[in-house]
Amino acid sequence: MAAITLRGLTKDYPGGVRALDALDLSIADGEFFALLGPSGCGKTTLLRTVAGLENASKGTIQIGPDDVSRLPPGRRDVGMVFQDYALFPHMTVADNIAYPLRIKKVDRAARLKAAAGVAAALGLDGLLARRPAELSGGQQQRVALARAMAARPRVFLLDEPLSNLDARLRLEARTFLKKLQRELGVTTVFVTHDQAEALAMADRMAVMQDGRIRQIGTPAEVFRRPASVFVASFIGSTPMNLVPGEVRGDVLVAAGTVLPVPEEARGVLADGQEVVYGVRPEYLDFSETPLDGAFSGRVAVVENLGSASLVTLEVEGVLLHVVVGEGEEPRPGRSGWILPRPGRALVYRDGELVNGGDVTVTV
Secondary structure, eight states, X not given: OOOEEEEEEEEEETTTEEEEEEEXXXXXXXXXXXXXXXXXXXXXXXXXXXXXXXXXXXXXXXXXXXXXXXXXXXXXOEEEEOTTOOOOTTSOHHHHHHHHHHHTTOOHHHHHHHHHHXXXXXTOTTOTTOOGGGSOHHHHHHHHXXXXXXXXXXXXXXXXXXXXXXXXXXXXXXXXXXXXXHHHTOEEEEEESOHHHHHHHOSXXXXXXXXXXXXXXXXXXXXXXXXXXXXXXXXXXXXXXXXXXXXXXXXXXXXXXXXXXXXXXXXXXXXTOEEEEEEOGGGEEEXXXXXXXXXXXXXXXXEEOSSEEEEEEEETTEEEEEEEETTOOOOTTOEEEEEEOTTOOEEEETTEESSOTTOBOOO
């Protein structure tokens, strides 16, 4: 297999539009790496540029020991799965899977034998004579994966391959993809706008914004210690509470509440400095009786999440969210107090994390 190394990768379009802005990125051999970000951030352009479907304006792309920056797609030894699967409707499943080998001039008997072997590994051996229109969405996704696998590429590039599946099938496919990648050990780059997919599947991930990488890390690192206000607001099924505040001596005041400055930020912030106090709803404790050092407000909304509930409190004109356990939901209109757990609060200055010495950031 092969590692992927990008240096100074830039992609400009006519009219001065810069889709990728001098990116540096290293993806380890055998790693499952996710590119995550909102629509228009450049993640699909990055994937297509690695594949050779887009030409880089500047910079280099290295796959294993080889510089492939100027090679055509067919010589980069990558397998790509597209968002719409891009199966040939007039071909059978067997011929779709064998198509990359056909391009490589492998004889028909050998390529169909190889297709049958890959299909069996993905549970498609009973579907080889069917055409794509006769398959379910999950089966089409597996055919697209089998086609990418058939040529045994050094790298898999997956462009939102689960976005067309319903919620239950997407969960099943997510588990299947992760298990398959571990068994094959192939370096895989996975593009998604769904942060739940990235957190669940990736070994490491990069969060992108406006053609740049804002943070690189494991899912746990990115979730627990977002490097910027942008990453903090983007990551998490329930976004992080981000409360404007001000440093006053050795304390911080936010939403009318006096809070201790997190330990790692002490001695770094100046008196009177404006900051943003951040804490995830999962890292807050809720009480209907007063707590010292807690935000206090009135319960505005209670949303059922299944095994838990998301409670929204209005605190000094700011809406704050806290996750409470099943059966612990307060009634709307009641008073409530929410207390950050020790070591879970973060402070941002000028949009960047203050107490984040162990966070990897590239801008």
